[in-house]
Amino acid sequence: MRRLPLDHAVRNLGRSPLRTSLAIAAATxxxxxxxxxxxxxxxxxxxxxxxxxxxxxxLLGTGxxxxxxxxxxxxxxxxxxxxxxxxxxxxxxxxxxxxEVHAALPIGPGDGAGPVAVVRGVTAAAFLVHPQxxxxxxxxxxxxxxxxxxxxxxxxxxxxxxLEAAPGSTLVLAGRRFAVTGSFAAPGxxxxxxxxxxxxxLKTLTQRATDSAVIVGLDTAExxxxxxxxxxRTDLELAAIGEADYYAELSRFLAPVRWLVxxxxxxxxxxxxxxxxxxxxATFAAxxxxxxxxxxxGFRRRAIALSMLAESLLVAxxxxxxxxAIALxxxxxxxxxxxxxxxxxxxxPAALATGLLAALVLAVLGTALPAFRCLRRPVxxxxxxxx
Amino acid sequence: xxxxxxxxxxLLASPAxxxxxxxxxxxxxxxxxxxxxLAERPKDAKELRDAKTAAKKGxxxxxxxxxxxxxxxxxxxxxxxxxxxxxxxxxxxIPGDTCPKPWDYCCEPKxxxxxxxxxxxxxxxxxxPLKVAIEGANGLKPLARITVTGTVAEAADGMxxxxxxxxxxxxxxxx
Numbered sequence: 358m359r360r361l362p363l364d365h366a367v368r369n370l371g372r373s374p375l376r377t378s379l380a381i382a383a384a385t386x387x388x389x390x391x392x393x394x395x396x397x398x399x400x401x402x403x404x405x406x407x408x409x410x411x412x413x414x415x416l417l418g419t420g421x422x423x424x425x426x427x428x429x430x431x432x433x434x435x436x437x438x439x440x441x442x443x444x445x446x447x448x449x450x451x452x453x454x455x456x457e458v459h460a461a462l463p464i465g466p467g468d469g470a471g472p473v474a475v476v477r478g479v480t481a482a483a484f485l486v487h488p489q490x491x492x493x494x495x496x497x498x499x500x501x502x503x504x505x506x507x508x509x510x511x512x513x514x515x516x517x518x519x520l521e522a523a524p525g526s527t528l529v530l531a532g533r534r535f536a537v538t539g540s541f542a543a544p545g546x547x548x549x550x551x552x553x554x555x556x557x558x559l560k561t562l563t564q565r566a567t568d569s570a571v572i573v574g575l576d577t578a579e580x581x582x583x584x585x586x587x588x589x590r591t592d593l594e595l596a597a598i599g600e601a602d603y604y605a606e607l608s609r610f611l612a613p614v615r616w617l618v619x620x621x622x623x624x625x626x627x628x629x630x631x632x633x634x635x636x637x638x639a640t641f642a643a644x645x646x647x648x649x650x651x652x653x654x655g656f657r658r659r660a661i662a663l664s665m666l667a668e669s670l671l672v673a674x675x676x677x678x679x680x681x682a683i684a685l686x687x688x689x690x691x692x693x694x695x696x697x698x699x700x701x702x703x704x705x706p707a708a709l710a711t712g713l714l715a716a717l718v719l720a721v722l723g724t725a726l727p728a729f730r731c732l733r734r735p736v737x738x739x740x741x742x743x744x
Numbered sequence: 745x746x747x748x749x750x751x752x753x754x755l756l757a758s759p760a761x762x763x764x765x766x767x768x769x770x771x772x773x774x775x776x777x778x779x780x781x782l783a784e785r786p787k788d789a790k791e792l793r794d795a796k797t798a799a800k801k802g803x804x805x806x807x808x809x810x811x812x813x814x815x816x817x818x819x820x821x822x823x824x825x826x827x828x829x830x831x832x833x834x835x836x837x838i839p840g841d842t843c844p845k846p847w848d849y850c851c852e853p854k855x856x857x858x859x860x861x862x863x864x865x866x867x868x869x870x871x872x873p874l875k876v877a878i879e880g881a882n883g884l885k886p887l888a889r890i891t892v893t894g895t896v897a898e899a900a901d902g903m904x905x906x907x908x909x910x911x912x913x914x915x916x917x918x919x
Binding site: 590 | 819821848903
């Protein structure tokens, strides 16, 4: 079979820049939507999966096992558990026991309500039980001060809302001013979407005497030892949950959200796919006379169809690559607010591959229909076509 | 269609969070003391709350209670559970209540719950709970009615911990 050279397909792309641009735009949109949907789902699942350490146990209030933010436990539990349970991780005699308060608070430059972010009240022990957290600029807040340290994803979310969260700036948390003294990174975890302040300051701000939870790092102790502690100290009304289990349960709880986003992306992708099919169809339908001429010159229908497919694949590849670049620049790491704080959209290889594949599928489907319609016509009829 | 399948597969393939949870522990009643479960109900048993009010550390006591008071009354791989006074009504005995874990007594006010709950444990020579599951041993399960003889290990700050020496399980729980 005599084939049309590839440069024929390449040259054709330049013949009608407008049509080619529209086709590339259609492929870009389809690929971007597919990549964005996958990036969102993977970002959410990934941040939850990486947040809980198998060596950590969360002690929280009975009846609030599914939400640290709702949990309340008596102050002083951290000291009691450190003194009562053997086998906890320790560094220079300091037990890995971190009393914390978690609260979702409105953030703003002024007193007006702004975006809501998860604020975690911590002591120095928080750095022992959350080794994923690394101070990347400035310093951590001083105990007892109105100072704050902002996670990378939280800073991105605040920046999108027009708020500066770099060290040296000031944030207003629920109406109270906090000086930002540092930035931290905990990539791929929910911690990255949080703002950390001293425990006492957050307790004062939220007018509570209780803690939300105590995070305990284990050495030789087991989860059962903390469960035993919680079952014996009925006066404290505690429940012990493995940190990884907690986030796994949260992930299961949020699975419908991921599916909803996936389904929405799918539906919008289908809309984009149909629009793209229409664009490609119109592009080829307008070239009926050209295909008739090629047939008259002795090229077989299959050779012409392959050339059309090559053209579409080139357009789709360009669209897919463009979508990948846009996704990496505009979507990757984008902070999304969710129930557990915020997480970053993860445009990884899976998301990029899905986007590219979606564009290539558009190319194949977008070529099949016009190729069938244009090439089945008799050559004389095709030569008389207006296109 | 391939794109749809691809997107769906990618969503399905989203990394699942690592979980430390494992399958429920196998029953290990063999490792519990052979004479722990009694064939006859001990006499002169008090109700748990009455026993709790009068309990002193080191004292021998006998009382009646039900397994419960928490969503997870048993601790995995430990001979330990929480118990509650039998005079309190679990959620499933309240008409119209559909609580999935009636043994947590979530319908009960917190203060009442606190006053009526205690901890039962079977300890080894080191005084710590045996590292063996007690759930399921001899039919021990949430809301089971039991009569216990044992020694008070802790009785302070509103908590009562009893080292069980004999447990009689009611075969036909009265609701």
